[in-house]
Amino acid sequence: MTDRGMRAVGSVCNAMDSAQQPAGTSTALIVRNETPFNAETPAMLLPRAVLTPSSQFFIRSHGEVPNVNVQQYRLKVGGLVKNELLVSLADLYRLPCETVSATVVCAGNRRNEMSRISPIKGVGWDSGAIGNAVWSGVKLYRLLELAGVQQNVRHVLFEGLDHIHEQQASTYQVSIPLSKAADPNGDVLLAYEMNGEPLAPAHGFPLRVIVPGFVGARSVKWIQSITLSDCESDGMFQQHDYKLTPGFIDAETFKRVWREYPAIQEMPVQSAICFPPNGYKHASGTPLTVRGYAHSGGGKRITRVDLSVDGGNSWSHSAILTRGTSSDAPYAHDWSWTLWEVAVPSLSTPCQLACRAWDAAGNSQPATVDSIWNFRGLLNNAQHRVRVLPSASL
Amino acid sequence: MTDRGMRAVGSVCNAMDSAQQPAGTSTALIVRNETPFNAETPAMLLPRAVLTPSSQFFIRSHGEVPNVNVQQYRLKVGGLVKNELLVSLADLYRLPCETVSATVVCAGNRRNEMSRISPIKGVGWDSGAIGNAVWSGVKLYRLLELAGVQQNVRHVLFEGLDHIHEQQASTYQVSIPLSKAADPNGDVLLAYEMNGEPLAPAHGFPLRVIVPGFVGARSVKWIQSITLSDCESDGMFQQHDYKLTPGFIDAETFKRVWREYPAIQEMPVQSAICFPPNGYKHASGTPLTVRGYAHSGGGKRITRVDLSVDGGNSWSHSAILTRGTSSDAPYAHDWSWTLWEVAVPSLSTPCQLACRAWDAAGNSQPATVDSIWNFRGLLNNAQHRVRVLPSASL
Ligand SMILES: [Mo]
Ligand SMILES: [Mo]
Numbered sequence: 001m002t003d004r005g006m007r008a009v010g011s012v013c014n015a016m017d018s019a020q021q022p023a024g025t026s027t028a029l030i031v032r033n034e035t036p037f038n039a040e041t042p043a044m045l046l047p048r049a050v051l052t053p054s055s056q057f058f059i060r061s062h063g064e065v066p067n068v069n070v071q072q073y074r075l076k077v078g079g080l081v082k083n084e085l086l087v088s089l090a091d092l093y094r095l096p097c098e099t100v101s102a103t104v105v106c107a108g109n110r111r112n113e114m115s116r117i118s119p120i121k122g123v124g125w126d127s128g129a130i131g132n133a134v135w136s137g138v139k140l141y142r143l144l145e146l147a148g149v150q151q152n153v154r155h156v157l158f159e160g161l162d163h164i165h166e167q168q169a170s171t172y173q174v175s176i177p178l179s180k181a182a183d184p185n186g187d188v189l190l191a192y193e194m195n196g197e198p199l200a201p202a203h204g205f206p207l208r209v210i211v212p213g214f215v216g217a218r219s220v221k222w223i224q225s226i227t228l229s230d231c232e233s234d235g236m237f238q239q240h241d242y243k244l245t246p247g248f249i250d251a252e253t254f255k256r257v258w259r260e261y262p263a264i265q266e267m268p269v270q271s272a273i274c275f276p277p278n279g280y281k282h283a284s285g286t287p288l289t290v291r292g293y294a295h296s297g298g299g300k301r302i303t304r305v306d307l308s309v310d311g312g313n314s315w316s317h318s319a320i321l322t323r324g325t326s327s328d329a330p331y332a333h334d335w336s337w338t339l340w341e342v343a344v345p346s347l348s349t350p351c352q353l354a355c356r357a358w359d360a361a362g363n364s365q366p367a368t369v370d371s372i373w374n375f376r377g378l379l380n381n382a383q384h385r386v387r388v389l390p391s392a393s394l
Numbered sequence: 395m396t397d398r399g400m401r402a403v404g405s406v407c408n409a410m411d412s413a414q415q416p417a418g419t420s421t422a423l424i425v426r427n428e429t430p431f432n433a434e435t436p437a438m439l440l441p442r443a444v445l446t447p448s449s450q451f452f453i454r455s456h457g458e459v460p461n462v463n464v465q466q467y468r469l470k471v472g473g474l475v476k477n478e479l480l481v482s483l484a485d486l487y488r489l490p491c492e493t494v495s496a497t498v499v500c501a502g503n504r505r506n507e508m509s510r511i512s513p514i515k516g517v518g519w520d521s522g523a524i525g526n527a528v529w530s531g532v533k534l535y536r537l538l539e540l541a542g543v544q545q546n547v548r549h550v551l552f553e554g555l556d557h558i559h560e561q562q563a564s565t566y567q568v569s570i571p572l573s574k575a576a577d578p579n580g581d582v583l584l585a586y587e588m589n590g591e592p593l594a595p596a597h598g599f600p601l602r603v604i605v606p607g608f609v610g611a612r613s614v615k616w617i618q619s620i621t622l623s624d625c626e627s628d629g630m631f632q633q634h635d636y637k638l639t640p641g642f643i644d645a646e647t648f649k650r651v652w653r654e655y656p657a658i659q660e661m662p663v664q665s666a667i668c669f670p671p672n673g674y675k676h677a678s679g680t681p682l683t684v685r686g687y688a689h690s691g692g693g694k695r696i697t698r699v700d701l702s703v704d705g706g707n708s709w710s711h712s713a714i715l716t717r718g719t720s721s722d723a724p725y726a727h728d729w730s731w732t733l734w735e736v737a738v739p740s741l742s743t744p745c746q747l748a749c750r751a752w753d754a755a756g757n758s759q760p761a762t763v764d765s766i767w768n769f770r771g772l773l774n775n776a777q778h779r780v781r782v783l784p785s786a787s788l
Contacts (some may be wrong), residue, residue, distance in 0.1 A: 006415070177725035181728060184572070240442065244756055246712055262697050265725065266755035297694060297755045298726070303656050306640060314763075317641055328548070331571035332692070361660035362638055362758040362773040363693045367765065371709075372758065379756040 026245035028056055032123045036061040037202070040128035043274040047291040051101075051322045052131035054194050060106050060129065062172050062237070068206050075190070075207060079157070079227035082148025089206055090190065095138045100187045101325055102335035103295050104214035104219055107242050109263055110272070111377035113369045120377035121251070121299050127384065130293065134339045135210045138187035141184050144200040144299045149182065149228060156181040156379045157227040158209050158214045158220040168236040176211055176265065177232035178375050187212045187335065190223065207363050212335035215264045217242045226340040238263050239257075239289070245374045254375065267297030269365060270381035271305055271340070271357035281391030284349040292384070294321075294357035295337040301325075302338035309344060311352035312367055312383055317342045319355075332334040332360070349390040356383045399418065416541035430455040431596070434522035434780070437668040441685040441733045444718045446525035448597060454523065456566050456631070457556035459595045465526050467582070467600055473621035476542025483600055486586065489532045491765070494581045495719055497608035497689050498727035501522040501636050504666070504778070507710035507763045507770035514771035515645070518703050521666040524687065526731045531585035531606045534620075536576045543576065543622060544581050550575040551621040552603050552614040569627035570605055570612050570659065581729065582665055584617065586722055599714045606733050607693045609637045609658045620775075628766055632657050639768045648667045648769065661691030663759060664700055664775035665734070675785030678743040686778070688715075688751035689731040695719075696732035698752040703738060705714040705746035706777055707730055711736045713749075743784040750777045 029039035040058045068088055077085035106129035108122050115124065123129075144156075160172040181184045189210040192199055199205040204221030211218040217237060232238055243261040245254060271294035282288055294302045305319035324336025338357075356365045366372050369382040423433035434452040464483055471479040498525035502516050509518065516781060518525075538550075554566040574580045583604040586593055593599040598615030605612040611631060626632055637655040665688035676682055688696045699713035718730025732751075750759045760766050763776040 050610070054594055179724035179726065183578075183579075231505070242754070244697070246698065246709060248710065262695075262754065264756060267626075268756035268758075298694070300660070302690070303638070304640065312765075315640060316642065330573035332573065358638070360656065361757075362658060362662035362775070363755075364662075364760060364766065366758060371706075371761065381756070 001311045008367070029059065030126075032125065036063050037065070039062050040124045040125055041131060043127045043272065044132070044277060046128065046293055047341070050322060050336070050339060051133055051195055053201050054133070054197060054203060057131040057133065057203065058106065058129045060123070060216060061162070061202075062166070063164040065201045066161040066163070068161065068222065071204055073206055075223060076225040077143055077147045078225065079229050080150040080153045081228050082150065083146070085143065085147050089192070092190065092207070094136050095142055097136055098139050098189065099134050099136040100189050100210065100212055100335065101132070101134045101153050102187070103130060103132040103209055103324065103337040104210070104216045105267060105295060107215045107217055107378045111381040113382070114373050114377040114380050116272045117370050120375065122377050127274070130295070130337070133194050134196065135189050136190035136193035136196070137189045137207070137299045139184060140188040140190055140209070141182050141186070142221065143190070143226070144182050144228070147228070149178070152230045153228045155228055155229050156222055157233045158218070159225045159227070160220050161222040166236065168240065170208065172233035172237060173218060173233050174218055174220060174238045175229070176214060178228075180214070182263075185330070185333065187333070195210040197240050202392055213297050215242065215267055215297075218265065229255055230264065242378065243376070244379055245376070247373050250375050258347050262361065264378065267295070268379055268381045269296035269300070269302070269357050269363045270294065271355050271365065272384040273353055273355050276386060276388055278386045279389060280386070281389045282347060282349050284390050285346050287345050288344065288347045288388070289341055289343045291339070291341045291354060292355055293337045293339055294372065296359035296363070298356070299332040299334050300359040300361050301334040302357050305338070305340040306356050306358075307342045308354040309347060309351050312354040315356070317344065347388065349388050353386045353388060354383045404603060422451065424520075424522065425593065426519065430457050430660040431459070432517045434519055435525060437521045437666065439673060440524070440687055441668045441735070442524065444730070444733060445527055445589055446717060448527070448591060448594050449598065450519055450612065451525040452500065452523045454517070454610060455556065455596075456560070457558040460555040460557070462616065464600055469601060469617060470619040471541045472619065473623050474547045475622050476544065477540070479537065479538065479541050483611065483697065486532050486584065486601070489536055491530055492533050492583065493528055493692070494583050494604065494606055494729065495526070496530045496581070496604055497524060497526040497731040499661060499689060501609045501611055501772045504774040507776070508767050508771040508774050511616075513763050514769065517769050521668070524689065524731070527588050528590065529583050530587035530590070531583045531601070534582040534584055534603070535576050535580075537584070537620070538576050538622070538785070540662035541605065541622070543572070546624045547572050547622045549623050549626050551623055551627045552612070552617055553619045553621070554614050554618040555618045560630065561635065565644055566614060566631060566634045567627050567629035568612055568614060569623070570608060572622075574605065574659075579724070579727065581727070583788050591647050596769045607660055607691050609636065609661050612658070612659065626657065635770070638773055639770070641767050642752070644769050658660045661689070662775045663690035663694070663696070663751050663753040664688065664735065665749050665756045666749055666778040667749050667780045670780060670782055672780045673782045673783060674780070676741060676743050678784050679740050681729040681737065681739050681783070682741045683735055683737045684747060685733070685735045686749055687731045687733055690751070690753035693726040693728050694753040694755055695728040695750050697754055699732070699734040700750050700752075701736045701738075701740060702748040703745050704780065706748040709750070711738065741782065743782050745782050747780045747782060747787070748777045
């Protein structure tokens with residue numbers, strides 16, 4: 001067994017330690033739900049490193065973490081293929097290993113701000129359901145080439161090993177368009193390593209799909225099968241969830257009109273202030289360094305982050321950017337977030353800070369959450385606002 | 395000579411008829427500048443057809459329309475290539491002809507709304523510096539394959555035949571990233587036909603680059619040379635124009651800091667109300683059908699257009715969409731605009747209509763023009779607003 005294989009086996013053994021909270025997850029995470037386990041990174045930690053440590057990376061689960069027997073594990077590649085494949089981990093480790101730096105972000109990141117306007121069902125995320133890592137594994141296009149894609153294929157379906165306890169689904173299944181899946185430069189990966197270590201069980205051990213530039217919901221953990229099809233997944237997570245709707249659509253109406261709304265794939269441009277936290281106390285007139293993250297979908301580079309110290313009335317500061325992707329990455333292949341900071345020389349308090357990012361396509365963020373409110377609380381990319389209060393100096 | 399060649403020769407002869415206004419342009423166009431000739435489509439005409447007629451298509455020129463001798467014309471493909479090419483029109487006509495439906499839009503479309511906030515130098519466009527056509531010709535990647543791309547190439551430079559009378563430039567030269575240019579699915583075209591007819595002189599006869607999903611400024615007309623390079627074009631239209639800057643940057647400051655801002659390539663999501671025009675009179679309480687266009691860069695599909703009848707306070711109407719691209723186009727290959735309409739059953743006047751579009755990545759439009767004002771008046775994709783006044787019924 002290779003080094004890589006050895007490390008993987010070590011990792012699955014650790015997974016057995018824990019019943020509820022997956023092994024290797026940090027107590028630093030803010031738990032939003034115990035079963036299934038959902039937890040986010042305290043936002044203040046995020047801008048500390050371009051690569052989010054695995055132990056601090058947010059966890060989004062729809063079921064329980066499956067225990068996987070690494071000897072018996074086989075990834076099935078089937079559907080409209082010329083040769084159905086049953087791929088062992090050893091098979092995968094023999095294929096070329098490639099590494100991609102990519103941000104994974106939940107469609108419901110910052111749902112809490114929408115819930116404050118009107119209550120929303122769903123995991124109550126603040127701005128920490130996002131993280132950035134380097135992922136290593138086999139590019140999906142290689143397996144598709146080995147399997148042979150039939151002429152009429154348009155979508156690639158992913159199914160996880162986890163058992164879901166929801167009325168309409170027993171497994172987690174979604175799909176992405178073939179044009180993304182089969183593009184060598186689309187960088188869709190079957191990842192077995194995260195930040196140079198074997199995937200932790202909570203993050204999808206032994207194998208996780210990473211779909212750079214797309215919503216986290218398509219980066220299926222514990223992948224057990226890949227199915228080529230002429231249509232999208234008809235599973236609930238593709239059809240009845242992860243869809244963006246107008247504000248006047250409610251849960252009841254949605255049951256009738258879900259077909260009219262496309263599944264979310266790429267993400268909009270977004271950013272958040274991670275430091276200071278909301279309600280932070282700061283001596284008026286003294287310097288403060290404001291930090292946060294910014295990200296856009298589809299590999300579009302963040303070109304600018306603006307900071308306002310007057311609640312968005314004026315945008316007087318441009319942030320210094322630290323990119324998660326090397327600056328010579330090809331156009332539209334900037335899959336990683338950008339960290340940013342603004343050193344405000346003299347901040348008058350009380351005030352409201354606001355940030356907005358711009359991507360390479362010239363998209364920016366809406367001013368208010370209420371203008372984009374939707375009943376599922378998805379894709380909240382409104383300008384992020386933080387109140388800073390006055391205090392005595394240190 | 396092929397049919398295609400014959401038609402092309404006919405077309406260049408027509409070009410000789412006119413000195414200032416290029417031949418074959420409609421008097422329906424609203425002329426914004428005589429020399430160089432710049433004219434836009436009256437917005438009300440735009441939603442009448444998914445394919446904008448060539449004679450109604452907006453014209454953006456930086457110099458005079460060149461007279462081209464079709465026998466002597468050669469397109470040079472050089473720079474960091476293995477074999478330099480000199481390609482005649484006959485050579486091009488022998489290569490596979492492909493057709494792409496794509497919207498071309500000026501970066502300065504709707505500049506006038508920005509100029510009303512604070513004056514801006516540049517062509518004074520309303521919302522008609524946009525059009526959609528089918529373009530036929532040879533995909534650029536084929537020529538790049540024939541020339542042989544050297545290892546260190548990162549950018550593809552385009553130069554037009556037109557003479558520019560500006561201090562910093564005598565020809566029009568810009569560039570796009572190789573990742574776009576060399577991608578067969580990026581659909582970059584060397585087009586010799588528009589809407590099934592030879593290109594009109596004003597639209598780039600004999601050959602125009604079409605870069606679908608990118609700003610119009612990269613779709614170089616009267617192309618004379620393609621140069622492969624390890625860096626971007628250093629021409630003024632790449633480096634000193636067509637860049638998006640924060641509101642606090644003025645023309646003087648920009649001369650120092652232009653290096654900090656990337657050249658615009660993809661366009662943000664945008665939409666406009668084309669009917670009714672601003673100030674339209676309408677009997678209160680009677681039905682009105684509102685029409686317009688919507689478009690996003692990078693091939694991202696328009697998923698939704700919202701209409702507000704109260705100036706953007708609420709978004710009560712979803713538009714019916716007519717797509718310019720077939721609904722089974724691959725993901726992120728929707729290069730054409732989407733026309734939309736909303737039949738408002740009973741419109742109370744006076745009122746302010748507002749529209750906003752959403753693209754497949756969940757991006758939408760900023761609420762106000764002043765929040766995105768920039769000194770060049772570029773990428774105005776604010777929600778578009780139109781006042782409707784009361785009148786006696788018909
Ligand atoms: Mo998610
Ligand atoms: Mo333009």
